[in-house]
Structure formats: structure tokens, C-alpha cells
Amino acid sequence: MSEGIPVRATVIWALLLLATGVTWCLGTDHRANAGGHVLVAMAIPVAFSKVYLIGMEFMEVRTAPRTLRVVFASWVVSFATALTLLYL
């Protein structure tokens, strides 16, 4: 690992890039397939998983007071649920 960059941050960054690839695969050209609509809808929770990782790890919410952790996690879960249900 390159000097001076926390290993944990590098692993999270790699995960975020991987999740971007997964979102891309889920969100493109599934319309004609059986269950394609559900696959596209799955792109939304995957995107919000990325948001959760960015918040918890990069924005350091993970080590913040409990109130901030709960409010941030609630934002992610509520909007991910609402948007997924609206699409389906």
C-alpha cells in the first residue's frame, strides 16, 4: 500500500469502485429481460450502500457521536427505501 494513505480508506475506495461497476451492470439494458425491472431497482440500494460507506468511512460518521450516526443511517435507509418502492 502506498505510504501515507490508510489501508482501510484504500479498501473502502476499491469497494466503492466495485459497487459502481455493479450499479452499472444492474442499471443497463435489462428492460427486455424477465425480472429486469427488479434488477434495475436493485441499483438504487446498491447506490445507497455506496452513500453509506462514503458517510461512515470518508466523512468519519463511524467515529462520530451516536446521534449523528443514527441520523445519517436513517437518512440513507429512508431515502433508499422510498426511492426503490417508487421505482417498482
Add this chain to the structure above:
Amino acid sequence: MKVDSHVPTDLPEFLGGEPAVARQQCRPRPPAADGHTPGEPGLWVFILGDMSLFGAFFVVLLWQRRATPRTFEESARELLRFIGVINTAVLLLSSYLVVSALWAHRQGCWRRARISVLAALLCAAVFATLKVIEYLHVLRGGQGPTTNQFCTFYFVLTGVHLLHVMIGAGLLTAWLQQLRGHGSQSRFVEGVAVYWHMVDLLWVVIFTLLYLVCAA
């Protein structure tokens, strides 16, 4: 008469000595104690408020899509998806660089922090350039902000987000200025980092909804 320009490092900062944090030579510090709020606590009211405002826009976008899904699909397919995904990777890279810069700043590794902030600024410039290229492509394709509801959402959401990128770039430049003076206002730089990561996470959702979900 010879003037000694050497600055004694053992003097306190207010007597002209080097800041205590600058004397550290990239020695790792113990991790921050649990319960530390990054940046000013008040900043989080703005951050969460801004995120909720965007969230409300996202809900209205998908709500409106239910009425005219074909129109949304046709317009969304005119967007340059490869630019969208490249911009996602560029912003994720910039976030990683900001994490690296904040880590280096906390260790007192000023040079490393400067390089990381400069690289993040370069990412912001790449993002804005690609966005302008895409705007030109969409406009030349005959779609403007008032063509249909999808186009209105596209220009408003990406336009306001681009404004956030520009504000973030301004804040990163201010951080760079602090680093030139070996500043050590950690609250400020933590706030800049939090703001930049918010810009990144908002784009993650905008990209997924506008470029993928609406086009499917």
C-alpha cells in the same frame, strides 16, 4: 552585520516558533477518540439539510417518472452514460484524495497534504469539463431545460450539483492556502473534507437515478 534567519523551533508559536504540529515528521498519531464530530457540529445541520433537500428532489423525480416513463426513458437515453460513469469514478478518486489529504494534514505532513489537495482540485476540474461537454451534447441534440420534465430535472439537479462542486473547489483552494502557511485549523479542514464527500455522495445517487434508473 550578519542576520541569523534561523527560526528556533523550541519557541512557542505566538513568539514566532514553528507550530507544534509542524515539528512532527509524519509520525502517526493515535486514532481520534470515539465520539468526535468531524468539522463544526453546526456544519452537519447544513450537510444533512442539503442532503434532505436533494433527497426530496429525488423522490419527486421518481414520482413524476411514474406518470410518463417513456418520455423519461427516451430523454435519459440521450445522456452520455460513459461521461456519467467516468465522472463517478473521478469524484470517488477525489474523495479518496481528500481522505489522504486530511490524514496527512493531521500528521503534519504538509507536502503530502498539498499534493493530495491539488490532485483533488484537478479531479474537480475534470468533472466540470466533462459536465460541460455533456451539456453541449444534450443541447445540440435538441433537448433544453424546458423540453420535458426529465430535462428540467436533469439540468436543475446536475446544475445545482455542479454549483456544489465549484463551492467545494473554492473550499479546497482555501485549504491549500492554509497548507502554504502550515496552518493547523483542523476543524476547518475537516469541514472542507465533509463538504467534499457530500458532493461525492450526492453525485452517486444523481448518476444512478438520472443515467441508469430513468433510462431503463
